[in-house]
Amino acid sequence: MRTRLRVGLVLSGVLLVGLASGWSVAAQAADETPTTTADPLAGMVGIGDQLYFSGAIITPSDGSAVRSLSARQAAVFVQSWIGTAFFGGSDIAVAPPPDLPVTRVDISGQWGPGNLGVNTVYYATGAGQVYVAWPQNQPLAAAPGGPPPPPENWFVAPARVTDALEGKADLLETAGTQTADDYLTATTEAGPQGANTESGEGADGAVRVAAAVAASGVLIALVWRRRRSQ
């Protein structure tokens, strides 16, 4: 009887650990876990509208060190300004003062349906204002670091762009992040991956833990009931 109880507790523990680790693996998968080798979007993080990102290279104009963003950080960065680029209104079309240093960001991923490659975006900030340029007519580059497109289509972007560029922001849940996983699941045989948002992950993880606790309770009760009836 004691053995059965022990087995039940062990099973419950395994279930708890498994679910919890599954949660963290799912969270990791958003950044780096390719699930199939044939899936061109494996390891990318989606933000909706068929935009998925695998990383970015940041090249400051002041000669400081080049650094990179992970897939998730690159997705956060694009998400931080792309909505404003489309819906910010005509007042946002403002170029930065010419004396502001401009940072080049080469972002790799899928830029719309089937368009795998790199787009270059420019960033500048000064006097509390954040500026982003996403040159509209640049060709999709095969790799980062190529000839830069001329900075154009400047606009005033939300303040959170700066945090996003520094890797300090996280993905906001949108209709796009809600559906990005569905697209991956439906188009590939890969498991769910991509844009699990911070809040989404939290909620999802909490539910998983709650479920694990509930399931463990059921198993413990089951074993306890068996022990009593014997």
Next chain:
Amino acid sequence: MRRTKSTLMAVAFATALLAPLLSASPASAVVVSGDGCNAAAGQGAEIGQYPSMPSSQSGLVISCLFNNQPGTSQVAASFTLADFGNANYHNGAARTVTSTAIVALGANTFTATNCTGITGWVNYTITADPYVAGNGVPTGAFVKSISGACLVTLSAATTAAFPAAQKFRIDNFQARRMANSATAPANISFAAAGVALTSVLSNFTAADIGLSVTGTEIAPDTTITAVAAPVATINNATLAASSTTTVITFGSASATTSTRQCGDATNTITVVTSAACKFKTSDVGLPMYNITTPASIPANTYITSVAGNNATSAGAAMVVTAAAFKLVVGDPTVTAPNGVNTSDQVASQGINLDLNPSLVAGSQACSAEEAEGFAVVATWKNPGDFSGSAAFNTAPAGSKVLGQIYMDTSAADFSAFVVERNNTLVPGDFFYDVVTPNAPTTVAMCPGTATSPGLGYSLRVQAQTSGVATLPSGTGRPGTAQVRNLEQAATYGAGYTSIATLTSNTVGVVYAPAGQFTRTCIYASSPSNASFKCGNG
């Protein structure tokens, strides 16, 4: 027994509890009341056209609603409207020719630097390029002949001198217009109730047989049945005799091949192959361009023959490329939607959606469930001049793309493309799709909840642009001075039923029920009443 039952119940309970959590499931399409493009979906929702009359220019309206509830969302980034079956978009292509020398005032001829493939272009309309009203080529002028030595003979003398290397555009079809006046009362003449049209100026040839004939004195559905220059015989008796105000148009109802972009081209040194381009004999004489870098087609490459998916050129050898490239066939005509002014508005778009204020400043909090509204105007881009980021402006692959409806926002752009398909009902005719490959619908939209306001999307494509509307009557090829028009009902028979359908191209989103995303227009036989039966409602 009791123990077994308890065990099973416990396992079933645990399984039921865990099953949906252990694997993520994609969103499935669920029928949701309120999705669609008709009055049942919401007030003002529609797929309509104004006016909905055969043989008229007609604008298109798509106004649809899509829910954004979790698991049932019908918000898609990519969608296609299969336009009404008798809708036409701007038809035709041009060949640009260049004069070798000064063209004098009053000249009826000039010599072109290159006439490869166009020596058979007889009775094709011609305009100076760029077009400026009154700049020297009389309105309605057409090419009477092009010799092997590239001597171009015009139907009317120039009204101004042109410098050397002047460019002219020639349309790729023999449609033309005859107008009488007090000073020229017999450019075309005919008796009442007769079937013979007499016109030396019209330069009738056997190629004119089958062309439509329209005018005040001409019965509906009239065509040319025989030609013995200077007389053309028509199938219906005239309604009245000609006069000094008579204007007769030939071939305005005919369709030919259009300027287009095809993304699937490959080539040898003399042949370009493209299934998407659907080459026809009316392509002979048109230029070909490779707009993908590196360009494999040298300048002044013209089609000299077509066979199936192949177009052959007799020009300089092409560079053989391994990868498929974007091929453009033809130059835009003067009556193309941006043929006069490239910044003319061709469409407008209205969008209602709930935006996250952290991503778009000024928006209401997502918790307010309040949709914000945006309007964008669009311009027309001809093949070879498509614009915008790859992310939101990539023309559909493997398609025959006639133009880009370019939504120009302040910092980023997106597009719809007009795609031509072969008409499965009328050989030689076409169907058209308006394809939105990727629209920014979800990147900043608040996450779906049970009470999300959803997406309201409206696209209005104009029948004509303002610049083309100002062209003098008779400029360019007759019957082509529009963005969109409806063909004569006779083409399809009285009571023809025309259907337009909106479909989602986004995986996981199926517009349902399908009937909510479809509109049917049934055209009464002539005479038609004025009505908006295919409009709102």
